[in-house]
Amino acid sequence: EAQVTQNPRYLITVTGKKLTVTCSQNMNHEYMSWYRQDPGLGLRQIYYSMNVEVTDKGDVPEGYKVSRKEKRNFPLILESPSPNQTSLYFCASSLSGTGLHEQFFGPGTRLTVL
């Protein structure tokens, strides 16, 4: 089944404790992206990747890192999480980054930083 998977689905952590949220897609998509969803703000893009070893900042990259060592995986790293990073995070992938191709979204990761 074609899908985007994220792990964990739920995470409660404390300020400053490094964490990684994994994202994997099995559709051989070139483009992958991370968003955060906050009430009343819609989805805001954190980072995106056009292809392996090619990553770029989105609208709200501060406090986050990503890597794209393999085509299928695009982990989101919070080196020192803070309470303002409490949010619902979505990973997405699409065949290309042109906007022409549908973005497929993962199920979301709800992160709480205490």
Next chain:
Amino acid sequence: GEDVEQSLFLSVREGDSSVINCTYTDSSSTYLYWYKQEPGAGLQLLTYIFSNMDMKQDQRLTVLLNKKDKHLSLRIADTQTGDSAIYFCAESMAPPVSSASKIIFGSGTRLSIRP
């Protein structure tokens, strides 16, 4: 700057039509999308329209685009309980060279269905 605006809530009676509205600011948009988010799930693309079209119909869904007013709407005919969700409007601009198309999402409209 770029902005996509939607009202936050809409309540309709089952069987009626729902109309969800969206305004956007960037006139260079190439595609406009409607995504649906069901509780506890990610976003799922419902439909999209090219910016050179006025209307697109797909079964119960009708998308209307008024480029002059930068207004996009989604009409759901014969609204059912399964249509309860958050609906996101989004626009994308043509990508600059060697970069990705930027997709801007609205805040989402929560559609609730009453019996």
